[in-house]
Amino acid sequence: xQPLIGFRDxxxxxxxxxxxxxxxxxEIAGRxxxxxxxxxxxxxxxxxxxxxxxxxxxxxxxxxxxGERAVALRPEMTPTxxxxxxxxxxxxxxxxxxxxxxxVFRYERPQRGRLREHFQLNxxxxxxxxxxxxxxxxxxxxxxxxxxxxxxxxFVVRVSDREFWTExxxxxxxxxxxxxxxxxxxxxxxxxxxxxxxxxxxxLAKPVFEIFEKGGESAKLNNIIENLRLRGLADFAKVDVRIxxxxxxxxxxxxxxxxxxxxxxxxxxxxxxxxxVAQLSDNAVSLPALGFAIGDVVLGEMIRAxxxxxxxxxxxxxAERAVEIYVVTAKEEQHGNAIATMQRLRDRGYRVDYxxxxxxxxxxFRLAEQNGARLAVVFGDExxxxxxxxxxxxxxRSVAHEELFAHLATFPTLxxxx
Amino acid sequence: xQPLIGFRDxxxxxxxxxxxxxxxxxEIAGRxxxxxxxxxxxxxxxxxxxxxxxxxxxxxxxxxxxGERAVALRPEMTPTxxxxxxxxxxxxxxxxxxxxxxxVFRYERPQRGRLREHFQLNxxxxxxxxxxxxxxxxxxxxxxxxxxxxxxxxFVVRVSDREFWTExxxxxxxxxxxxxxxxxxxxxxxxxxxxxxxxxxxxLAKPVFEIFEKGGESAKLNNIIENLRLRGLADFAKVDVRIxxxxxxxxxxxxxxxxxxxxxxxxxxxxxxxxxVAQLSDNAVSLPALGFAIGDVVLGEMIRAxxxxxxxxxxxxxAERAVEIYVVTAKEEQHGNAIATMQRLRDRGYRVDYxxxxxxxxxxFRLAEQNGARLAVVFGDExxxxxxxxxxxxxxRSVAHEELFAHLATFPTLxxxx
Numbered sequence: 001x002q003p004l005i006g007f008r009d010x011x012x013x014x015x016x017x018x019x020x021x022x023x024x025x026x027e028i029a030g031r032x033x034x035x036x037x038x039x040x041x042x043x044x045x046x047x048x049x050x051x052x053x054x055x056x057x058x059x060x061x062x063x064x065x066x067g068e069r070a071v072a073l074r075p076e077m078t079p080t081x082x083x084x085x086x087x088x089x090x091x092x093x094x095x096x097x098x099x100x101x102x103x104v105f106r107y108e109r110p111q112r113g114r115l116r117e118h119f120q121l122n123x124x125x126x127x128x129x130x131x132x133x134x135x136x137x138x139x140x141x142x143x144x145x146x147x148x149x150x151x152x153x154x155f156v157v158r159v160s161d162r163e164f165w166t167e168x169x170x171x172x173x174x175x176x177x178x179x180x181x182x183x184x185x186x187x188x189x190x191x192x193x194x195x196x197x198x199x200x201x202x203x204l205a206k207p208v209f210e211i212f213e214k215g216g217e218s219a220k221l222n223n224i225i226e227n228l229r230l231r232g233l234a235d236f237a238k239v240d241v242r243i244x245x246x247x248x249x250x251x252x253x254x255x256x257x258x259x260x261x262x263x264x265x266x267x268x269x270x271x272x273x274x275x276x277v278a279q280l281s282d283n284a285v286s287l288p289a290l291g292f293a294i295g296d297v298v299l300g301e302m303i304r305a306x307x308x309x310x311x312x313x314x315x316x317x318x319a320e321r322a323v324e325i326y327v328v329t330a331k332e333e334q335h336g337n338a339i340a341t342m343q344r345l346r347d348r349g350y351r352v353d354y355x356x357x358x359x360x361x362x363x364x365f366r367l368a369e370q371n372g373a374r375l376a377v378v379f380g381d382e383x384x385x386x387x388x389x390x391x392x393x394x395x396x397r398s399v400a401h402e403e404l405f406a407h408l409a410t411f412p413t414l415x416x417x418x
Numbered sequence: 419x420q421p422l423i424g425f426r427d428x429x430x431x432x433x434x435x436x437x438x439x440x441x442x443x444x445e446i447a448g449r450x451x452x453x454x455x456x457x458x459x460x461x462x463x464x465x466x467x468x469x470x471x472x473x474x475x476x477x478x479x480x481x482x483x484x485g486e487r488a489v490a491l492r493p494e495m496t497p498t499x500x501x502x503x504x505x506x507x508x509x510x511x512x513x514x515x516x517x518x519x520x521x522v523f524r525y526e527r528p529q530r531g532r533l534r535e536h537f538q539l540n541x542x543x544x545x546x547x548x549x550x551x552x553x554x555x556x557x558x559x560x561x562x563x564x565x566x567x568x569x570x571x572x573f574v575v576r577v578s579d580r581e582f583w584t585e586x587x588x589x590x591x592x593x594x595x596x597x598x599x600x601x602x603x604x605x606x607x608x609x610x611x612x613x614x615x616x617x618x619x620x621x622l623a624k625p626v627f628e629i630f631e632k633g634g635e636s637a638k639l640n641n642i643i644e645n646l647r648l649r650g651l652a653d654f655a656k657v658d659v660r661i662x663x664x665x666x667x668x669x670x671x672x673x674x675x676x677x678x679x680x681x682x683x684x685x686x687x688x689x690x691x692x693x694x695v696a697q698l699s700d701n702a703v704s705l706p707a708l709g710f711a712i713g714d715v716v717l718g719e720m721i722r723a724x725x726x727x728x729x730x731x732x733x734x735x736x737a738e739r740a741v742e743i744y745v746v747t748a749k750e751e752q753h754g755n756a757i758a759t760m761q762r763l764r765d766r767g768y769r770v771d772y773x774x775x776x777x778x779x780x781x782x783f784r785l786a787e788q789n790g791a792r793l794a795v796v797f798g799d800e801x802x803x804x805x806x807x808x809x810x811x812x813x814x815r816s817v818a819h820e821e822l823f824a825h826l827a828t829f830p831t832l833x834x835x836x
Contacts (some may be wrong), residue, residue, distance in 0.1 A: 001501040001504060001505060001699065002488065002505070003457065003458045003461070003464070003501075004458060004460055004461065004462060004487070005459060007458035007459075007507075008458065008501050009456075009457050009458070009498075010455055010456035011455055011502070011506060012454060012455050013518065015453075015454045015455050015456050015518075016453070016454065018456070019454065027767075029772060030768050030769050031764040031767065031768065031773030032739045032764065032769075032770075032771070033769060033770065033789065035430040035433075035434070035739055036430060036433045036437065037427075037428055037429055037430050037433050038427075038428035038432065038436070039421065039427050039428065040421045040422060040427070040535070041425075041491075041521065041535070042422055042425060042427065042491075042535075043422065044422060045732075047419065053450075058445035061483070061484075062484075063482070063483065064481070065479070065526050066479075067479065067525075069422070071422065073460075083419040083421075084429070086419060086426050087419065087420070088427075088429060093785075093788065095775075098430065098468065100433075103459065106486050107483070107485075107655060117458070117459070117460075124705060125774070128774050128775060130774050130775045130776075132774045132775065132776075133774045136483040136774055139761070143764065144767075155430065158834075180471050199742045227757070229759040229760060230753075230754045230755055230757050230758050231760075231763070232758065232762075238589055280419060289734040292773070318448055321453055323451045335648075338648060339645070339648050339649055340648050340650065342649075343649040343651070344452065344650075346449040346561065347561075348443075348597050350449065350450065351448050351449050351450075351451060352449065352450075353450070353451030353515070354453065356513060356543070356548050356550045356551045356554055357513075357546060357548045357550065358550075367511075370511065371451065376472070379547070379828070395426060410780075
């Protein structure tokens with residue numbers, strides 16, 4: 001019995017790594033004043049058809065439910081956000097700064113770094129058209145990656161502006177119904193042979209490749225880089241107009257985060273989508289918006305490939321998972337005192353385990369160590385004294401059981417909230 | 419545009435309540451030495467057909483995917499756990515103490531307290547047949563509910579033993595192929611008219627109702643209650659053989675948690691399923707196991723209906739969501755200093771926000787208060803001094819900007835990890 005192809009089981013070690021990633025995401029989003037929301041894992045198919053990019057629509061994990069509804073496992077979070085915002089925005093002051101950590105799905109051939117599901121941090125600002133919001137969002141994207149131990153040597157945000165290209169399309173009199181195709185071609189140009197891109201671009205090829213060679217820039221883009229410089233984050237970002245983003249709904253500044261070594265797919269990406277809320281609400285509500293997403297799969301690969309980032313993750317995960325106190329029953333008659341005390345320890349917030357089946361004393365100590373316990377508390381002949389053994393130092397002492405809590409308080413790294 | 423019927427949007431306030439529930443679940447499971455795992459939200463349909471109870475199979479959220487696979491959104495977590503354990507158990511010492519917080523799905527008519535999706539805490543012990551494991555699991559179920567501020571006046575665990583009833587079925591020579599039907603009828607008897615139950619039970623009706631009237635007990639059940647008494651938890655549990663549980667795979671001790679006032683559905687339930695791992699692995703692996711689940715919907719309703727529990731939740735949620743420091747720019751020329759300082763504050767772990775669009779100073783202070791900020795840090799004419807206003811006390815002082823961090827450290831409730 002296997003999980004479905006493209007889906008992951010999270011055994012405890014990998015679940016702890018996933019939770020480490022989620023916790024950092026929540027922490028950094030919180031520092032920027034973002035609050036968490038969530039939506040359904042299943043939505044009406046119509047929410048995605050046409051509003052998302054072609055690539056997403058082709059890969060939708062869609063089906064017809066028992067009630068004959070055309071539905072899809074969410075391929076991305078932005079349409080859900082736009083739907084909620086269109087319906088509920090009146091109860092909130094603008095701008096909204098919202099984040100979410102959805103699991104998202106696509107039906108495509110699974111390959112390295114691309115499964116049929118993954119988790120994403122999504123951070124969005126809704127109701128703010130100032131470019132300050134674009135800078136704030138890009139700064140957040142940088143800090144989300146920095147939080148894992150990466151530096152400006154490890155990654156860079158390539159910042160672009162779709163308007164830069166739509167201006168060119170206007171200038172070159174490309175009919176609007178061909179814009180999406182042209183933008184997609186520009187977006188894919190790095191990953192395609194030059195001839196293929198030239199063929200697709202037709203008469204646009206010449207100006208586009210000229211821009212690629214001399215680099216493009218704009219006052220808006222320079223303004224954002226300057227804002228990042230004020231924040232001390234300039235080393236993490238550069239203008240690069242080759243970034244366009246695959247989704248149909250982007251309207252302005254767009255950006256993608258890459259590892260500098262070029263070993264991985266894009267780590268994160270996002271941008272402005274000022275029309276999406278209006279489109280999804282049939283123009284009942286119009287709100288400018290922008291956001292980005294970062295997935296757990298590529299980020300996880302990158303962490304595991306990076307000495308410092310990996311060590312930081314392993315240290316945190318080990319500390320959070322370990323049992324702190326292992327209760328050892330050295331005399332069977334002490335079982336009652338042992339579990340009564342264990343309950344009080346757990347009530348005070350300590351992580352405590354013991355041998356459910358009973359076992360020889362030596363084996364109980366071995367289990368304590370295998371569980372990563374810091375202390376063993378031993379119930380035996382000495383009762384009402386109990387033994388407290390520090391499994392790090394090997395030091396053992398005898399403590400009156402009513403003084404046990406005071407003694408434990410001398411170990412500041414234990415987690416009790418008492 | 420609405421979410422699909424039976425699915426929830428989690429706006430920030432309700433998402434924070436959900437996360438409060440999840441955090442408590444994780445904390446209490448950790449105190450008992452449980453580690454988290456997860457599995458796919460989508461599994462092969464075969465994993466559930468026949469192994470789960472009839473009710474679950476009837477309500478499966480099933481479909482055929484684009485690859486012609488019969489799949490289902492998971493209706494419960496136990497089959498996934500059993501699948502993973504059967505495949506991977508060799509890498510782990512027994513017993514496993516594992517928990518998970520899956521979202522689970524069913525396709526039925528939505529009604530109060532029963533949507534088409536909800537989240538569950540699942541806690542399972544695998545590889546331990548000792549009744550001590552049953553007591554440990556029931557103690558954990560009790561502590562999970564207590565953690566929200568409920569007492570023995572608010573809820574009770576009704577503990578039963580399926581073997582108590584299967585012994586009777588043997589004694590009365592009921593053919594094994596009718597056992598599940600009989601057990602389901604006994605399980606439903608509290609919610610059905612007596613005549614209906616009698617009709618379904620046939621010749622079993624007399625002994626069953628006799629047991630209902632005089633109460634049933636067994637040495638195993640008494641043993642578990644005694645273990646809970648040693649833990650100081652006896653007031654939270656009672657033997658009640660009317661509990662049978664609807665799922666087909668239970669084999670021994672079963673239990674359900676109810677509010678004493680009888681206002682809600684069962685809050686939690688679980689029991690032993692010693693044969694499931696063997697069944698799902700075609701007898702390749704046989705491991706005794708037991709577990710329980712508690713859902714977020716009924717628990718959430720119960721918290722909101724309980725003065726103390728509700729106040730505890732609201733207090734925690736408010737503290738965790740609030741921005742701590744609001745950066746006020748009183749002079750536009752100070753914008754650069756303001757956002758440079760803001761970046762350093764966020765780097766140290768403070769939750770910091772500011773007005774993206776810029777605003778009059780009075781409005782920035784109002785925004786600071788509306789965001790629940792504890793402090794406003796003001797950048798204006800005084801630079802390189804900055805103003806620090808305590809928005810709780812109204813006290814304001816001027817601090818050299820390089821001494822700002824030392825000053826902030828005097829507010830111990832702020833979250834900096836520096």
